[in-house]
Amino acid sequence: MASMNFELLDIRAFVAIAEGKSFLRAAEHLNLSQPAISRRVRKLEATVGTPLLERTTRTVRLTPAGKEILPLLRRLIEELDESLLGMMALGERQAGRLTIASIPSATVRFLPDVLDILAQDYRNVRVRVLDLSATECAEAVRTGQAEFAITLPVSSDGDMVYEPLTDDPYGLVCRHDDPLAKLVDPAWSDLTGHRLVTVHPGSGNRTALDAGLARAGIELRWFYEVTRLTSALALVHAGLGPSVLPRLACEGPDARDLVWRPLRGAAVTRTLGVLRRTSASLSPAASRLMGLLTEAWAAKSGSAPARDE
Numbered sequence: 414m415a416s417m418n419f420e421l422l423d424i425r426a427f428v429a430i431a432e433g434k435s436f437l438r439a440a441e442h443l444n445l446s447q448p449a450i451s452r453r454v455r456k457l458e459a460t461v462g463t464p465l466l467e468r469t470t471r472t473v474r475l476t477p478a479g480k481e482i483l484p485l486l487r488r489l490i491e492e493l494d495e496s497l498l499g500m501m502a503l504g505e506r507q508a509g510r511l512t513i514a515s516i517p518s519a520t521v522r523f524l525p526d527v528l529d530i531l532a533q534d535y536r537n538v539r540v541r542v543l544d545l546s547a548t549e550c551a552e553a554v555r556t557g558q559a560e561f562a563i564t565l566p567v568s569s570d571g572d573m574v575y576e577p578l579t580d581d582p583y584g585l586v587c588r589h590d591d592p593l594a595k596l597v598d599p600a601w602s603d604l605t606g607h608r609l610v611t612v613h614p615g616s617g618n619r620t621a622l623d624a625g626l627a628r629a630g631i632e633l634r635w636f637y638e639v640t641r642l643t644s645a646l647a648l649v650h651a652g653l654g655p656s657v658l659p660r661l662a663c664e665g666p667d668a669r670d671l672v673w674r675p676l677r678g679a680a681v682t683r684t685l686g687v688l689r690r691t692s693a694s695l696s697p698a699a700s701r702l703m704g705l706l707t708e709a710w711a712a713k714s715g716s717a718p719a720r721d722e
Contacts, residue, residue: 421493424486426453427465431483434473484556511535511698514543514550514562516617518581518642519685521665523563527705535698547617554688560699561689563706565617577686579710583622584675586646586663587655591672600677601631608636610648610656618642618683622657625681633657643667659683685710 429439440450458465465479543553550562566575587593612619639645642662649656663673
């Protein structure tokens, strides 16, 4: 068996280049010269037995092998850093870093409060939250970049399990000066003929919305299509038209000046839950955070406030 002839700094050099897309930025970050950075990467490539980076005069790109190995090496560095921090934190409770992924609307609504409570028990645990789409959340969990994700339902690949926690209803979101905002009890039928803002069909939010509308036999006129929920809120705020969005997406600062109302006639919801790997045990801090999230959603489930004028 060939010897593993590389050092931790070789791995750090490769990860820094891959994340910064630059040998210069990686050298500055690690306080090394560019020739030293180059030697480190060549040494790692020699050990692996294949190129990991494609270098040109202007760009640095990962090879297929580089893309495959990057999440593994990133996770290796994180786990080593966390272990070292744990050893250094004498007399303290759990130390290290907790990384989770979350769709943005869940991040805005629930995480600030539960993270504040978590910090009381694990004050030495640094928390990193990856704000990602549902598809990106699943990839982060699959590759080990995140211990778990707060996200929409995804197809399981055998090594991941999804645990539903709550249903988040879709409703009307519009400006205060929109005639729809003056309706006391708006219905889905009131949206007929309106030029509506929506997210693109490939997103998890649109998939959940279309499925609910199909079950209820509701047809809407989508006119403006964007990629993110925050972009949809921006178009509504600009006066281009109303939208149909989840309630949680309209409880953050991006919807501060907008109106969200439930729609009468059919209950159309999306499911939010926790995605994690079955083959990996959660750290104590991650387990505690999951418990806090469950408690927060349980407290929220009994109420259904609407954003009024």
